[in-house]
Amino acid sequence: MYSLKSFLASLLRQPFALEQAFLQRLAARYSMRRLYPDVPPYAAGEDARMPSGRLNRGEMIRLAFEFMAGNLMAGDYFEFGCWGGRTFRMAFEHHAIHFKENMHFWLFDSFQGLPALNSLDRHPKWKEGDYRTSRAEFDRIVSQTGISPERYTIIEGYYQETLTAARARDLAARTRAGVIYIDCDLYESTRTVLEFIVPILQQGTVLCFDDYYCFNGRPDRGEQLAIKEFLNCHPDVEFVEYAHFGWHGKSFLVHLRNEHG
Numbered sequence: 001m002y003s004l005k006s007f008l009a010s011l012l013r014q015p016f017a018l019e020q021a022f023l024q025r026l027a028a029r030y031s032m033r034r035l036y037p038d039v040p041p042y043a044a045g046e047d048a049r050m051p052s053g054r055l056n057r058g059e060m061i062r063l064a065f066e067f068m069a070g071n072l073m074a075g076d077y078f079e080f081g082c083w084g085g086r087t088f089r090m091a092f093e094h095h096a097i098h099f100k101e102n103m104h105f106w107l108f109d110s111f112q113g114l115p116a117l118n119s120l121d122r123h124p125k126w127k128e129g130d131y132r133t134s135r136a137e138f139d140r141i142v143s144q145t146g147i148s149p150e151r152y153t154i155i156e157g158y159y160q161e162t163l164t165a166a167r168a169r170d171l172a173a174r175t176r177a178g179v180i181y182i183d184c185d186l187y188e189s190t191r192t193v194l195e196f197i198v199p200i201l202q203q204g205t206v207l208c209f210d211d212y213y214c215f216n217g218r219p220d221r222g223e224q225l226a227i228k229e230f231l232n233c234h235p236d237v238e239f240v241e242y243a244h245f246g247w248h249g250k251s252f253l254v255h256l257r258n259e260h261g
């Protein structure tokens, strides 16, 4: 009797708590989006399932914009690895809280999927051509979200061809990076991206590595290896540890050692 009473009392104290918990469990069980108002409907899978206390991708991107705003930073959003526009749409949604019209989105992808994998990048999950979304399909998905084409620039092609020193210089003459989201899975692609972005870095650029813990978290593979090699070649650049997100990602803040003031 006592337990029935306390059960009823707790129901009264927390209206709909049981229903909420049940729906949360259902959502997690079937990988539906978390029942939080800020998770967009296209978030699915691990972005919906992530245990509380751990940032998911959308939350990581939102934190990056909060970091920029809190430090009065200006700069654009750069994304390497765009696939079906999931992270780009999240970024677009979250930037508006602080940056409205004055942030541009620079998107880099082959739109052919992953390139041929070298021996170091061989992975049971990935093969050449995976994550292929055609440019037309990408534009269609993005326009459905209501993002106007003036707000973003797509640089289409394999990084080995598109990420040239001349392009990096040209970008650096126009802007700096506020947030860089690197989601191209492979060591080789990440290594190319890291060399490319040097001229657009600023103090505090938020670098998000989506695949930091892929390859079983091995420091001698994937993004971790690319970061280690990059930092060895660039003693003037330091990555300050920032936040983990999902089971897979980690972010850093850029410190440019030779830039004072």
Ligand SMILES: C[S@@+](CC[C@H](N)C(=O)[O-])C[C@H]1O[C@@H](n2cnc3c(N)ncnc32)[C@H](O)[C@@H]1O
Pocket: 080, 081, 082, 083, 084, 085, 086, 087, 088, 108, 109, 110, 111, 112, 113, 114, 115, 130, 131, 132, 133, 157, 158, 159, 160, 183, 184, 185, 186, 189
């Ligand atoms: C996992 S998907 C990106 C997912 C995306 N951020 C999202 O959330 O929708 C990886 C992407 O990296 C791109 N990619 C990987 N290596 C590349 C390279 N060397 N050149 C161009 N694109 C590359 C692939 O085309 C693919 O679209």
